[in-house]
Amino acid sequence: MLAGFSGFTAIYIFMLAAFTGYEVISRVPVILHTPLMSGSNFIHGIVLVGAMVALGHAITPIEQTIGFIGVVLAVGNAVGGYFVTERMLAMFKRGGQQ
């Protein structure tokens, strides 16, 4: 464990992050629903960091196998999520802009 914070600190982080997520997108226009869903899908690709650590700590073959699958899936989430979102957002433009 790297940070080593107590249970209550984690609950505070959890609560504040939940409010942040809610506030950040509470006024989002419908036109951005699909890209935003895709963007938030990319952000939980941070699971990659955890998957790397899990595989880094794996010892038995079964742990290594599951850890390996975990990293493959996580990097797919992060990389795929990024390029899909970027492609969608790159197309949005205002009138007069070309």
Add this chain to the structure above:
Amino acid sequence: MSTAVELQHALEKTETSLHQAQQDFTQLKQISSQYLAETGPTIQTETPIPVDKPLVTDLPTPSTQATTTVPPPHPLQQILKDWGAPVIEISYFLAAVLFILGLKKMSSPLTAKKGIIWAGVGMLIATLVTFGYPNMHNYTLILIALVIGALPAWWFAKRVAMTDMPQMIAIYNGMGGGAAAAIAAVELFRSTSQGFDHGLTVQTLAVLGALIGSVSFSGSLIAFAKLQSIMKKSWIFPHQKLLNLVIFGIAVLLGIIIVIQGQAPIPLLIAFFLLTLIFGVLMTLPIGGADMPVVISLYNALTGLAVAFEGFVLGNAAMIIAGTVVGSAGTLLTQLMAKAMNRSLGNVLFSGFGATAGQIVDESSVQGSLKPIDASDAGVMMAYAKQVIIIPGYGMAVAQAQHKLWELTKALTDKEVTVKFAIHPVAGRMPGHMNVLLAEAGVPYDMIFDLDEINAEFSQTDVALVIGANDVVNPIARTDPSSPIYGMPILNADYAKNVIVIKRGRGTGFSGIENYLFYADNTRMLYGDGQKMVAELLHAVKEL
């Protein structure tokens, strides 16, 4: 314990670590000057730092003055040991900040492009510093896994058609859920194989994250299969809900046993994971394709939550923050989508769509008749209009008519006709999907309007052009309480002076409900393929 004593303790601790740092530094210096003496010209060493002089003089010198004689293995390793953890912590913090700012930017069309780049930078930083994480092995495996996972994801993400975007999001989301479950699995297996306990809180969160993550994984795969039309029908059989409940119950029971046991036997863990995967499949099977966007959005929020839980297990604040932010933002987004589709979340999850819809309204109750028009007349009507509102539906995207539609828009604008696009929240296959499809064709987003923004304008509009849309313009949603779509907000196309409907044939919409708009006195039907008809309209407008 009083505050003064506590403070003193803290000071003592600080001093000890300062001492340690000073000693390390001196040793480092010695080693480096030794190294330099062997390999190159000697560097004049400065006056050595007084190691023994205490920094806080009025405190007793700590008794733990360890005089380590073992030199550190290598200066670089020592630096990594001293600075590795803080650098990783700071980078994770930075990543979390970049994610939140990126998400904020993504919620406005002006800054959205920057938003994803910011979040991407955060992800890159977090991934790179993780290679310096303490006590890591299997670096080769990690690198191989990164390449194997990244290349196909990148390849498909770059090539997938915009119409297929919903299932792409589904599959990438499922992968995230699967990764969260895999982290939980490794941690649970590890505690058994290495014989240590995670503690009740961590064990509970690991099991919860595993449950949510694997349901999201297998559920998203089914959602993908349905949207990709690999799996066409909804599987509904008797006692389905009961079976789902039983499987879910057993999975939860096994989860509780794993939490209580601490170091759970491997077969029990395998059984638990298999059951959660099966539950994800069974839960998603009965849900119809039309409700899939809401389901994908829900699984997106669930994956975020699973990531947050596993972040707690690993003591990783970046995962907790990013996961929770996505969890709550995704929940809100799911609610917004369900509301836009006039469905409650419970309704989506626990009843097949086919159960309520599909009942066809008695034909005899329809007043009036279908009145066809040809493209040249329709084109003239639009060219002489003051304002035209175009209402595209998914049928337009299927016919690939969006590029021709944009050309028609430009031709009309040249004739000083005001053209606006009206998008119903459920146009396309998920909210906002139609905007992406129009944006792909080059339609600027300030010509595109939401239902709330544009509905008041139909009464001052000369022509409403409906292309590939059906249920979202059906006035029966306002008038007939017995209709399955009653109460759904619709675009008031029928209030326009003239309505032109481009339609392939006479069939009913996706829900099988007769559309009263098509029989209205001010409506003309333009039968034919969407792309071809728009091309003919364009031709007619340009000829004038």
